[in-house]
Amino acid sequence: MKLAYKIVKRSILSPLDLEQVKALEEVCNSHDQIVLKLNWNMLKNREGTEITDLLAYVDGKLVGFLGLYMIEAKEIELSGMVHPEYRRQGIFREMFRQAKEEAVQKQLDTILITNPGSSESGKAFSEALFARNKFSEYYMERQHEYEDKQPSTIQLGLRLATIDDLAELIRLDQEGFSSSPEDAEQYEKKALATEKVTILMAEIEEKPVGKILLRENETEIFFYGFVVSKEFRGKGYGRKILNDSITYAKTILQKEKQALEVAATNAGALHLYQSCGFVSIRQDDYYELRID
Incomplete structure (x- = not known):
């Protein structure tokens, strides 16, 4: 039986949205033993002028999230996740499809998919789209x-x-x-x-x-x-x-x-x-x- 889910587009995230995204991030990080890059400073300071976030719900529960980040003028960066219990149901693929539609409407040239270096599922998804590994970055903190x-x-x-x-x-x-x-x-x-x-x-x-x-x-x-x-x-x-x-x-x-x-x-x-x-x-x- 196909899972029934609903994807909601947001131009700004409410305090409740942020709380739920943070809880979902913690579940995914713990399950996958990774650290997702969700650009929290940007999530908390959305301008509210365009669609920037996609949230997937099942029976009112947040099970998926995809953030859209305009870093360069003609390029959009994507970073997101799906709850481990709701994967392989097409949720992330549908969020990505809608994000791509937003990029097309903005007349952008490129999508950059952010993938934690140790995430094999993220790597497999990107490669299935025939996306090429453009570069890698280290996130560093000062002691x-x-x-x-x-x-x-x-x-x-x-x-x-x-x-x-x-x-x-x-x-x-x-x-x-x-x-x-x-x-x-x-x-x-x-x-x-x-x-x-x-x-x-x-x-x-x-x-x-x-x-x-x-x-x-x-x-x-x-x-x-x-x-x-x-x-x-x-x-x-x-x-x-x-x-x-x-x-x-x-x-x-x-x-x-x-x-x-x-x-x-x-x-x-x-x-x-x-x-x-x-x-x-x-x-x-x-x-x-x-x-x-």
Whole structure:
């Protein structure tokens, strides 16, 4: 007998929705021995202007969830789960189908499916869609007991970025991430307008040499969008910027916990983060599906 389920689309999650998603996440993590990446800061701060979440119910019980995350201008990232007792009933496939419809309506080019590195079922689902394994990332957290025993002698200043820095922020994104000018502009404007995001510009004698973004939630600071100008790479500036940003997070933002993500193939960045006290907590694999 086919299981009867209902999928509900949301543009914003209520406190009850968040509570139920969190409970479902804990069940799935425990059963599968994984750590799902659900981007809780984004789930709790949906703008309410478009469909961003799909929730599957059986007799009023939440049994499935799929979050839609607009990270890049033409790309949507998906991450979700189904309760272990309700799998192999077509629930996740139907949520994915509806998410793909949303992406088509938005005229997006690409879907990225987030899969915990140790999840064989997630890997099998992605490969069944003929999605290709595009890249992997390590999620890293900084050890509280870490002490920097080699403080830098580099003279460098950090300041808050403003809209007047937009051109420089775009240039750095193009250098660091090969972003198009349009994507970089959209990315940085959104960050500048977001209440819980801080952009720090690193300067030497008022010349910008890098930037880093800090996203604040209840328990931690998440570093991202970190770029050092090409001419200053490999000279200790990255380490100085990161360590000064850690100090900023602890003293100004009053957050002792810091985290970040790094591509598994980026050996240089991985070494830098490890040298500043970050340790790998989990691996996430990203499968790319082009939208025809």
